[in-house]
Amino acid sequence: MLHGPRNRRPVGRAPGPGVFLGRPGVAAVSVLRATAGGGGVVAADGYFELVCDGGPIRVVVTGAGPRVLEVAKAVRRRTGLSLWHGKALLGRLPAVVLDDVTSDLAEAVAAELRAAGATVEVRY
Structure with missing residues (x-):
């Protein structure tokens, strides 16, 4: 396998069937399709987004409220941003605080920010 220059991810060949690709809801699967005329079945590899998985879940702050510093501290705890960057993020509302997270994490972060x-x- 070939490796990229700055990362250790293999490049140059597709993953095998059933391999998770890093995006939620996307996997390599073997697909069976009917051939024209012969009625036989031929396997073809392809990538499909699973229907049961919703889209990306985002936590969006639409208003900072009267206690901006407390909200900035909560943003810092949950995102790892510095206090200065968290406060600057709250100056440009609406602001996406977390993107592409699970619904449990999104609801927990939203509850903490509301408490602040x-x-x-929480946008689904």
Whole structure:
């Protein structure tokens, strides 16, 4: 396998069937399709997005409320941003705090931000 220059991910060949590709809801699967005329079945590899998986879940702050510093501290705890960057993020509302997370994590972060005084939406 070939490796990229700055990362250790293999490049140059597709993963085998059933291999997770890193994006939620996307996997390599073997697909069976009917051939024209012969009625036989031929296997073809392809990538499909699973229907049961919703799209990316985002936590969006729409209002900082009266306690901006408390909300910035909560943003810092949950995202790893510095306090200065968290406060700057809250200056440009609406702001996406977390993107492409699980629904449990999104609801927990939204509850913490609401407790700090922010107006928060969880967008599915």
